[in-house]
Amino acid sequence: MIEIKDKSMCCGCEACVNICPQNCITMKEDEEGFRYPQINKEKCINCGLCNKACPLQNEVKKSKFMTKYYAAYNKSDKILSKSSSGGMFWLLVKYILEKRGVIYGVIQDSTYNVKFTRAKTEKECISIRKSKYLQARVNDTYLKVKEDLKNNKYVLFSGTPCQVAALYKFLDKDYEKLYTVDVVCHGVPSMSVYRKYIKYIEKKYKKRVININWRDKIKGKWGPNHVTILFDDGSSVSTISLNNLFQRGFLYNIYLRPSCYKCIYAKIPRIGDLSLADFWGYDGNLKKKNKNKGISAVIVSSKKGEKAFEEIKKDTNYHSVSKEYLTLRSRHVYIHPEEYKNRNQFYRDFYNMPYEKLCKKYKLKLSLLDKQKEQINKWLITIKNKIVKIVKGRK
Numbered sequence: 001m002i003e004i005k006d007k008s009m010c011c012g013c014e015a016c017v018n019i020c021p022q023n024c025i026t027m028k029e030d031e032e033g034f035r036y037p038q039i040n041k042e043k044c045i046n047c048g049l050c051n052k053a054c055p056l057q058n059e060v061k062k063s064k065f066m067t068k069y070y071a072a073y074n075k076s077d078k079i080l081s082k083s084s085s086g087g088m089f090w091l092l093v094k095y096i097l098e099k100r101g102v103i104y105g106v107i108q109d110s111t112y113n114v115k116f117t118r119a120k121t122e123k124e125c126i127s128i129r130k131s132k133y134l135q136a137r138v139n140d141t142y143l144k145v146k147e148d149l150k151n152n153k154y155v156l157f158s159g160t161p162c163q164v165a166a167l168y169k170f171l172d173k174d175y176e177k178l179y180t181v182d183v184v185c186h187g188v189p190s191m192s193v194y195r196k197y198i199k200y201i202e203k204k205y206k207k208r209v210i211n212i213n214w215r216d217k218i219k220g221k222w223g224p225n226h227v228t229i230l231f232d233d234g235s236s237v238s239t240i241s242l243n244n245l246f247q248r249g250f251l252y253n254i255y256l257r258p259s260c261y262k263c264i265y266a267k268i269p270r271i272g273d274l275s276l277a278d279f280w281g282y283d284g285n286l287k288k289k290n291k292n293k294g295i296s297a298v299i300v301s302s303k304k305g306e307k308a309f310e311e312i313k314k315d316t317n318y319h320s321v322s323k324e325y326l327t328l329r330s331r332h333v334y335i336h337p338e339e340y341k342n343r344n345q346f347y348r349d350f351y352n353m354p355y356e357k358l359c360k361k362y363k364l365k366l367s368l369l370d371k372q373k374e375q376i377n378k379w380l381i382t383i384k385n386k387i388v389k390i391v392k393g394r395k
Protein backbone atom coordinates (compact mmCIF):
# COMPACT_ATOMS: atom_id res chain seq x y z
CA MET A 1 0.00 0.00 0.00
CA ILE A 2 1.30 3.44 -0.95
CA GLU A 3 2.09 5.47 2.15
CA ILE A 4 3.68 8.86 1.65
CA LYS A 5 6.04 9.38 4.56
CA ASP A 6 8.55 11.44 2.60
CA LYS A 7 6.82 13.86 0.22
CA SER A 8 9.85 14.05 -2.05
CA MET A 9 9.12 10.39 -2.87
CA CYS A 10 5.81 11.19 -4.61
CA CYS A 11 5.70 13.06 -7.94
CA GLY A 12 1.87 13.08 -8.11
CA CYS A 13 1.87 11.07 -11.38
CA GLU A 14 -1.30 9.14 -10.44
CA ALA A 15 0.05 5.77 -11.65
CA CYS A 16 -1.17 4.27 -8.35
CA VAL A 17 -4.66 5.71 -8.88
CA ASN A 18 -4.84 4.18 -12.36
CA ILE A 19 -3.55 0.72 -11.39
CA CYS A 20 -5.59 0.17 -8.22
CA PRO A 21 -8.04 -2.72 -8.90
CA GLN A 22 -10.23 -1.60 -6.00
CA ASN A 23 -10.43 2.05 -7.08
CA CYS A 24 -9.54 2.96 -3.55
CA ILE A 25 -6.93 5.67 -4.24
CA THR A 26 -7.80 9.32 -4.72
CA MET A 27 -5.60 12.41 -4.96
CA LYS A 28 -5.83 15.08 -2.27
CA GLU A 29 -4.11 18.46 -2.20
CA ASP A 30 -1.86 19.23 0.81
CA GLU A 31 -1.32 22.61 2.48
CA GLU A 32 1.59 23.44 0.12
CA GLY A 33 -0.66 23.00 -2.92
CA PHE A 34 0.43 19.58 -4.26
CA ARG A 35 -1.70 16.48 -4.69
CA TYR A 36 -0.86 13.16 -3.00
CA PRO A 37 -2.58 9.76 -3.02
CA GLN A 38 -5.00 8.94 -0.23
CA ILE A 39 -5.94 5.31 0.35
CA ASN A 40 -9.29 4.10 1.52
CA LYS A 41 -7.88 1.47 3.86
CA GLU A 42 -11.20 -0.30 4.27
CA LYS A 43 -11.35 -1.03 0.54
CA CYS A 44 -7.61 -1.76 0.07
CA ILE A 45 -6.76 -5.46 -0.39
CA ASN A 46 -2.99 -4.94 0.00
CA CYS A 47 -2.21 -6.28 -3.48
CA GLY A 48 0.89 -4.06 -3.73
CA LEU A 49 0.21 -3.02 -7.33
CA CYS A 50 0.37 0.68 -6.36
CA ASN A 51 3.91 0.31 -5.02
CA LYS A 52 4.91 -1.67 -8.10
CA ALA A 53 3.60 1.04 -10.45
CA CYS A 54 5.29 3.91 -8.61
CA PRO A 55 8.04 5.37 -10.88
CA LEU A 56 9.92 6.82 -7.91
CA GLN A 57 9.99 3.61 -5.89
CA ASN A 58 11.06 1.67 -9.00
CA GLU A 59 13.09 3.67 -11.47
CA VAL A 60 12.36 2.96 -15.14
CA LYS A 61 15.49 1.81 -16.94
CA LYS A 62 15.94 2.53 -20.63
CA SER A 63 17.32 0.07 -23.13
CA LYS A 64 20.67 1.10 -24.61
CA PHE A 65 20.67 3.58 -27.50
CA MET A 66 23.19 6.13 -28.79
CA THR A 67 21.39 9.34 -27.84
CA LYS A 68 21.27 12.00 -30.56
CA TYR A 69 20.90 15.73 -30.08
CA TYR A 70 19.50 18.34 -32.45
CA ALA A 71 18.57 21.97 -32.72
CA ALA A 72 15.42 22.17 -34.82
CA TYR A 73 12.34 24.18 -35.65
CA ASN A 74 9.18 23.75 -37.67
CA LYS A 75 9.36 25.32 -41.15
CA SER A 76 5.81 26.64 -40.79
CA ASP A 77 5.77 30.17 -39.36
CA LYS A 78 2.10 29.73 -38.49
CA ILE A 79 2.76 26.70 -36.27
CA LEU A 80 5.90 28.27 -34.81
CA SER A 81 3.93 31.29 -33.61
CA LYS A 82 1.45 29.00 -31.87
CA SER A 83 3.98 26.73 -30.14
CA SER A 84 6.14 27.22 -27.06
CA SER A 85 9.52 26.82 -28.72
CA GLY A 86 10.29 25.29 -32.11
CA GLY A 87 6.88 23.73 -32.81
CA MET A 88 8.35 20.22 -32.94
CA PHE A 89 5.51 18.72 -30.92
CA TRP A 90 3.08 19.54 -33.73
CA LEU A 91 5.08 17.56 -36.29
CA LEU A 92 4.93 14.52 -34.02
CA VAL A 93 1.17 15.01 -33.69
CA LYS A 94 0.84 14.97 -37.50
CA TYR A 95 3.13 11.92 -37.77
CA ILE A 96 0.89 9.90 -35.43
CA LEU A 97 -2.43 11.22 -36.78
CA GLU A 98 -1.37 10.20 -40.31
CA LYS A 99 -1.20 6.66 -38.94
CA ARG A 100 -4.75 7.08 -37.60
CA GLY A 101 -3.33 7.17 -34.09
CA VAL A 102 -4.37 9.12 -31.00
CA ILE A 103 -2.64 11.86 -29.05
CA TYR A 104 -2.47 12.27 -25.30
CA GLY A 105 -1.32 15.68 -24.07
CA VAL A 106 -2.15 18.52 -21.71
CA ILE A 107 -4.77 21.24 -22.02
CA GLN A 108 -5.82 24.13 -19.80
CA ASP A 109 -9.56 24.54 -20.19
CA SER A 110 -10.13 27.21 -17.56
CA THR A 111 -8.16 29.25 -15.03
CA TYR A 112 -7.48 26.32 -12.72
CA ASN A 113 -8.09 23.23 -14.80
CA VAL A 114 -4.95 21.74 -16.39
CA LYS A 115 -5.40 18.12 -17.38
CA PHE A 116 -4.59 15.38 -19.86
CA THR A 117 -6.84 14.85 -22.82
CA ARG A 118 -7.18 12.32 -25.63
CA ALA A 119 -7.35 13.74 -29.16
CA LYS A 120 -7.98 12.13 -32.54
CA THR A 121 -7.91 15.11 -34.91
CA GLU A 122 -5.65 18.10 -35.56
CA LYS A 123 -8.46 20.38 -34.41
CA GLU A 124 -8.66 18.58 -31.07
CA CYS A 125 -4.87 18.81 -30.70
CA ILE A 126 -4.69 22.60 -31.02
CA SER A 127 -5.28 23.21 -27.33
CA ILE A 128 -2.58 20.66 -26.41
CA ARG A 129 0.01 22.97 -27.95
CA LYS A 130 2.00 25.23 -25.64
CA SER A 131 3.33 24.65 -22.16
CA LYS A 132 1.01 25.20 -19.21
CA TYR A 133 3.10 25.75 -16.12
CA LEU A 134 0.96 23.83 -13.63
CA GLN A 135 0.87 20.14 -12.77
CA ALA A 136 -1.68 18.46 -15.02
CA ARG A 137 -4.35 16.13 -13.64
CA VAL A 138 -3.86 12.64 -15.10
CA ASN A 139 -7.22 11.12 -14.05
CA ASP A 140 -7.70 7.80 -15.92
CA THR A 141 -5.32 8.65 -18.79
CA TYR A 142 -2.97 5.64 -18.42
CA LEU A 143 -5.97 3.28 -18.50
CA LYS A 144 -7.18 4.92 -21.71
CA VAL A 145 -3.71 4.69 -23.29
CA LYS A 146 -3.62 0.96 -22.50
CA GLU A 147 -7.03 0.50 -24.05
CA ASP A 148 -5.90 2.23 -27.26
CA LEU A 149 -2.72 0.17 -27.43
CA LYS A 150 -4.65 -3.05 -26.88
CA ASN A 151 -6.86 -1.97 -29.79
CA ASN A 152 -3.67 -1.80 -31.87
CA LYS A 153 -3.71 1.99 -32.27
CA TYR A 154 -0.67 4.20 -32.58
CA VAL A 155 -0.40 6.43 -29.51
CA LEU A 156 1.63 9.58 -28.87
CA PHE A 157 1.85 10.36 -25.17
CA SER A 158 3.46 13.63 -24.15
CA GLY A 159 3.98 14.91 -20.64
CA THR A 160 6.60 15.62 -18.01
CA PRO A 161 9.34 12.97 -17.58
CA CYS A 162 7.74 11.56 -14.40
CA GLN A 163 4.41 11.17 -16.21
CA VAL A 164 6.10 9.33 -19.08
CA ALA A 165 7.90 7.10 -16.56
CA ALA A 166 4.59 6.51 -14.77
CA LEU A 167 2.95 5.39 -18.00
CA TYR A 168 5.77 2.89 -18.64
CA LYS A 169 5.44 1.53 -15.09
CA PHE A 170 1.68 1.30 -15.42
CA LEU A 171 1.86 -0.55 -18.75
CA ASP A 172 4.74 -2.75 -17.57
CA LYS A 173 5.25 -3.90 -21.16
CA ASP A 174 6.74 -2.48 -24.33
CA TYR A 175 4.21 -1.58 -27.02
CA GLU A 176 5.55 -1.12 -30.54
CA LYS A 177 2.97 1.53 -31.40
CA LEU A 178 3.52 3.71 -28.34
CA TYR A 179 5.61 6.83 -28.87
CA THR A 180 6.50 9.02 -25.90
CA VAL A 181 7.67 12.62 -25.72
CA ASP A 182 8.87 14.17 -22.51
CA VAL A 183 8.98 17.93 -22.23
CA VAL A 184 12.17 18.89 -20.47
CA CYS A 185 10.80 20.15 -17.19
CA HIS A 186 12.36 21.98 -14.28
CA GLY A 187 9.47 21.22 -11.97
CA VAL A 188 5.82 22.01 -11.32
CA PRO A 189 4.66 24.89 -9.11
CA SER A 190 2.23 24.98 -6.20
CA MET A 191 -1.52 25.24 -6.89
CA SER A 192 -2.15 27.09 -3.63
CA VAL A 193 0.38 29.80 -4.54
CA TYR A 194 -1.19 29.97 -7.99
CA ARG A 195 -4.69 30.43 -6.53
CA LYS A 196 -3.44 33.21 -4.25
CA TYR A 197 -1.79 34.86 -7.25
CA ILE A 198 -5.00 34.72 -9.32
CA LYS A 199 -7.00 36.21 -6.41
CA TYR A 200 -4.44 39.03 -6.19
CA ILE A 201 -4.69 39.73 -9.94
CA GLU A 202 -8.50 39.69 -9.89
CA LYS A 203 -8.52 42.17 -7.00
CA LYS A 204 -5.96 44.39 -8.68
CA TYR A 205 -7.73 44.55 -12.06
CA LYS A 206 -11.27 44.14 -10.66
CA LYS A 207 -11.99 41.50 -13.33
CA ARG A 208 -12.23 37.74 -13.41
CA VAL A 209 -9.32 35.79 -14.89
CA ILE A 210 -10.57 33.20 -17.37
CA ASN A 211 -7.31 31.76 -18.70
CA ILE A 212 -3.57 32.21 -19.01
CA ASN A 213 -1.31 31.95 -22.05
CA TRP A 214 1.98 30.97 -20.45
CA ARG A 215 3.95 31.11 -23.67
CA ASP A 216 2.69 34.11 -25.59
CA LYS A 217 4.90 34.88 -28.57
CA ILE A 218 4.07 38.56 -28.78
CA LYS A 219 4.54 39.64 -32.41
CA GLY A 220 5.78 36.09 -33.06
CA LYS A 221 8.89 36.57 -30.92
CA TRP A 222 10.04 33.65 -28.78
CA GLY A 223 12.33 35.52 -26.40
CA PRO A 224 11.88 37.08 -23.97
CA ASN A 225 8.90 34.92 -23.14
CA HIS A 226 5.63 36.66 -22.25
CA VAL A 227 2.76 35.52 -20.05
CA THR A 228 -0.67 36.85 -21.03
CA ILE A 229 -3.61 36.86 -18.62
CA LEU A 230 -7.07 36.82 -20.20
CA PHE A 231 -10.02 38.46 -18.41
CA ASP A 232 -13.75 37.78 -18.65
CA ASP A 233 -14.43 41.13 -20.36
CA GLY A 234 -12.20 40.14 -23.30
CA SER A 235 -9.24 42.28 -22.22
CA SER A 236 -5.79 40.95 -21.41
CA VAL A 237 -2.51 41.95 -19.81
CA SER A 238 0.96 40.70 -20.83
CA THR A 239 4.30 40.76 -19.04
CA ILE A 240 7.72 39.26 -19.56
CA SER A 241 7.84 35.96 -17.59
CA LEU A 242 10.44 37.24 -15.17
CA ASN A 243 8.20 40.22 -14.34
CA ASN A 244 5.17 38.02 -13.72
CA LEU A 245 5.01 37.50 -9.95
CA PHE A 246 3.91 33.87 -10.12
CA GLN A 247 6.25 32.86 -12.95
CA ARG A 248 9.21 34.50 -11.26
CA GLY A 249 8.77 32.39 -8.11
CA PHE A 250 8.35 29.32 -10.32
CA LEU A 251 11.47 30.08 -12.37
CA TYR A 252 13.47 30.67 -9.18
CA ASN A 253 12.28 27.28 -7.81
CA ILE A 254 10.72 28.79 -4.66
CA TYR A 255 7.54 26.70 -4.60
CA LEU A 256 8.14 23.59 -6.68
CA ARG A 257 6.85 20.16 -5.73
CA PRO A 258 9.29 18.54 -3.23
CA SER A 259 9.97 15.59 -5.58
CA CYS A 260 11.06 17.98 -8.37
CA TYR A 261 14.13 18.99 -6.33
CA LYS A 262 15.21 15.35 -6.40
CA CYS A 263 13.83 14.35 -9.81
CA ILE A 264 15.45 11.09 -10.89
CA TYR A 265 14.29 11.58 -14.51
CA ALA A 266 16.10 14.88 -15.08
CA LYS A 267 19.00 13.10 -16.71
CA ILE A 268 20.48 11.62 -19.86
CA PRO A 269 19.48 9.12 -21.16
CA ARG A 270 16.07 10.75 -21.15
CA ILE A 271 12.95 8.74 -20.44
CA GLY A 272 10.90 9.58 -23.58
CA ASP A 273 11.56 8.29 -27.10
CA LEU A 274 12.00 11.98 -27.80
CA SER A 275 12.50 14.97 -25.52
CA LEU A 276 11.75 18.58 -26.31
CA ALA A 277 13.16 21.70 -24.71
CA ASP A 278 13.55 25.38 -25.39
CA PHE A 279 16.99 25.83 -26.91
CA TRP A 280 17.67 29.13 -25.14
CA GLY A 281 21.28 30.17 -25.70
CA TYR A 282 21.53 28.41 -29.05
CA ASP A 283 23.94 30.42 -31.18
CA GLY A 284 24.49 28.16 -34.21
CA ASN A 285 23.67 28.48 -37.92
CA LEU A 286 19.88 28.22 -37.56
CA LYS A 287 19.68 31.32 -35.40
CA LYS A 288 19.74 33.93 -38.15
CA LYS A 289 17.13 32.26 -40.33
CA ASN A 290 14.85 31.55 -37.36
CA LYS A 291 14.59 35.26 -36.52
CA ASN A 292 13.79 34.61 -32.84
CA LYS A 293 10.62 32.65 -33.65
CA GLY A 294 11.60 29.65 -31.51
CA ILE A 295 14.15 26.85 -31.60
CA SER A 296 13.74 23.51 -29.86
CA ALA A 297 16.35 21.19 -28.49
CA VAL A 298 15.36 17.69 -29.62
CA ILE A 299 16.84 14.65 -27.93
CA VAL A 300 16.36 11.28 -29.60
CA SER A 301 16.65 8.42 -27.12
CA SER A 302 15.36 5.30 -28.86
CA LYS A 303 15.00 3.61 -32.26
CA LYS A 304 11.34 4.62 -32.35
CA GLY A 305 12.28 8.22 -31.58
CA GLU A 306 14.86 8.10 -34.34
CA LYS A 307 12.33 6.72 -36.82
CA ALA A 308 9.88 9.51 -35.99
CA PHE A 309 12.54 12.22 -36.22
CA GLU A 310 13.75 10.86 -39.60
CA GLU A 311 10.17 11.15 -40.89
CA ILE A 312 9.45 14.65 -39.62
CA LYS A 313 12.81 16.30 -40.22
CA LYS A 314 11.92 17.21 -43.82
CA ASP A 315 9.46 19.75 -42.36
CA THR A 316 12.08 21.33 -40.12
CA ASN A 317 15.25 23.29 -40.29
CA TYR A 318 17.66 21.33 -38.13
CA HIS A 319 21.21 20.31 -37.45
CA SER A 320 22.81 17.94 -35.02
CA VAL A 321 24.67 19.25 -31.99
CA SER A 322 26.97 17.60 -29.48
CA LYS A 323 25.86 16.54 -26.01
CA GLU A 324 28.30 19.07 -24.53
CA TYR A 325 26.91 21.91 -26.63
CA LEU A 326 23.35 21.14 -25.57
CA THR A 327 23.97 20.51 -21.88
CA LEU A 328 25.97 23.71 -21.55
CA ARG A 329 22.90 25.65 -22.69
CA SER A 330 20.04 23.53 -21.35
CA ARG A 331 20.74 22.52 -17.75
CA HIS A 332 17.34 21.02 -17.04
CA VAL A 333 17.96 18.34 -19.63
CA TYR A 334 20.29 16.59 -17.20
CA ILE A 335 19.97 18.20 -13.79
CA HIS A 336 17.07 18.76 -11.40
CA PRO A 337 16.45 22.18 -9.87
CA GLU A 338 18.13 23.14 -6.64
CA GLU A 339 15.82 23.49 -3.63
CA TYR A 340 15.24 27.07 -2.57
CA LYS A 341 16.97 27.42 0.78
CA ASN A 342 14.19 29.41 2.47
CA ARG A 343 11.32 27.28 1.13
CA ASN A 344 10.00 26.38 4.62
CA GLN A 345 10.06 30.03 5.70
CA PHE A 346 8.29 30.97 2.45
CA TYR A 347 5.43 28.62 3.26
CA ARG A 348 5.18 29.91 6.84
CA ASP A 349 4.89 33.45 5.45
CA PHE A 350 2.57 32.33 2.68
CA TYR A 351 -0.25 31.70 5.11
CA ASN A 352 0.33 34.83 7.16
CA MET A 353 1.16 37.58 4.69
CA PRO A 354 -0.84 39.39 2.02
CA TYR A 355 0.35 38.34 -1.43
CA GLU A 356 1.97 41.65 -2.32
CA LYS A 357 4.00 41.72 0.90
CA LEU A 358 5.08 38.12 0.33
CA CYS A 359 6.24 39.01 -3.17
CA LYS A 360 8.28 41.93 -1.89
CA LYS A 361 9.94 39.81 0.79
CA TYR A 362 10.93 37.09 -1.67
CA LYS A 363 11.88 39.54 -4.41
CA LEU A 364 9.12 38.39 -6.76
CA LYS A 365 8.14 42.01 -7.05
CA LEU A 366 11.23 44.06 -7.77
CA SER A 367 11.98 47.62 -6.79
CA LEU A 368 13.49 49.84 -9.48
CA LEU A 369 16.91 49.40 -7.88
CA ASP A 370 16.55 45.59 -7.88
CA LYS A 371 15.52 45.70 -11.56
CA GLN A 372 18.59 47.76 -12.43
CA LYS A 373 20.85 45.39 -10.47
CA GLU A 374 19.29 42.42 -12.27
CA GLN A 375 19.84 44.06 -15.68
CA ILE A 376 23.49 44.83 -14.86
CA ASN A 377 24.02 41.21 -13.78
CA LYS A 378 22.54 40.00 -17.08
CA TRP A 379 24.89 42.27 -19.04
CA LEU A 380 27.87 41.05 -17.01
CA ILE A 381 26.97 37.41 -17.75
CA THR A 382 26.58 38.19 -21.49
CA ILE A 383 29.98 39.96 -21.56
CA LYS A 384 31.59 37.08 -19.63
CA ASN A 385 30.14 34.51 -22.07
CA LYS A 386 31.37 36.52 -25.05
CA ILE A 387 34.88 36.75 -23.59
CA VAL A 388 34.90 32.97 -22.89
CA LYS A 389 33.83 32.34 -26.52
CA ILE A 390 36.56 34.62 -27.93
CA VAL A 391 39.24 33.04 -25.71
CA LYS A 392 38.10 29.51 -26.69
CA GLY A 393 38.11 30.52 -30.38
CA ARG A 394 41.75 31.63 -30.13
CA LYS A 395 42.92 28.32 -28.64
Ligand SMILES: Cc1cc2nc3c(=O)[nH]c(=O)nc-3n(C[C@H](O)[C@H](O)[C@H](O)COP(=O)(O)OP(=O)(O)OC[C@H]3O[C@@H](n4cnc5c(N)ncnc54)[C@H](O)[C@@H]3O)c2cc1C
Nearest residue numbers: 083084085086087088089105106130132158185186277278
Ligand atom coordinates in the same frame (compact mmCIF):
# COMPACT_ATOMS: atom_id res chain seq x y z
C1 LIG B 1 5.82 22.27 -16.58
C2 LIG B 1 6.82 22.47 -17.70
C3 LIG B 1 8.11 22.92 -17.41
C4 LIG B 1 9.05 23.11 -18.44
N1 LIG B 1 10.31 23.54 -18.13
C5 LIG B 1 11.23 23.68 -19.12
C6 LIG B 1 12.55 24.09 -18.81
O1 LIG B 1 12.89 24.34 -17.66
N2 LIG B 1 13.45 24.20 -19.83
C7 LIG B 1 13.12 23.93 -21.13
O2 LIG B 1 13.98 24.04 -22.02
N3 LIG B 1 11.86 23.53 -21.46
C8 LIG B 1 10.92 23.41 -20.49
N4 LIG B 1 9.64 22.99 -20.81
C9 LIG B 1 9.38 22.57 -22.21
C10 LIG B 1 9.05 23.69 -23.16
O3 LIG B 1 8.30 24.70 -22.49
C11 LIG B 1 8.24 23.20 -24.39
O4 LIG B 1 7.14 22.46 -23.93
C12 LIG B 1 9.01 22.33 -25.33
O5 LIG B 1 10.12 23.02 -25.79
C13 LIG B 1 8.12 21.88 -26.51
O6 LIG B 1 7.82 22.95 -27.32
P1 LIG B 1 7.11 22.79 -28.75
O7 LIG B 1 7.10 24.15 -29.36
O8 LIG B 1 7.74 21.71 -29.55
O9 LIG B 1 5.69 22.21 -28.38
P2 LIG B 1 4.32 22.83 -27.94
O10 LIG B 1 3.39 22.81 -29.09
O11 LIG B 1 4.46 24.06 -27.21
O12 LIG B 1 3.79 21.62 -27.01
C14 LIG B 1 3.70 21.65 -25.64
C15 LIG B 1 3.85 20.24 -25.13
O13 LIG B 1 3.90 20.31 -23.73
C16 LIG B 1 2.97 19.42 -23.13
N5 LIG B 1 2.52 20.08 -21.93
C17 LIG B 1 2.01 21.33 -21.83
N6 LIG B 1 1.74 21.64 -20.56
C18 LIG B 1 2.06 20.54 -19.83
C19 LIG B 1 1.98 20.24 -18.45
N7 LIG B 1 1.52 21.11 -17.54
N8 LIG B 1 2.40 19.03 -18.05
C20 LIG B 1 2.87 18.13 -18.93
N9 LIG B 1 2.97 18.36 -20.27
C21 LIG B 1 2.57 19.56 -20.71
C22 LIG B 1 1.88 19.23 -24.16
O14 LIG B 1 1.24 18.01 -23.94
C23 LIG B 1 2.71 19.30 -25.43
O15 LIG B 1 3.29 18.05 -25.65
C24 LIG B 1 8.69 22.83 -19.80
C25 LIG B 1 7.38 22.40 -20.09
C26 LIG B 1 6.46 22.21 -19.06
C27 LIG B 1 5.08 21.74 -19.41
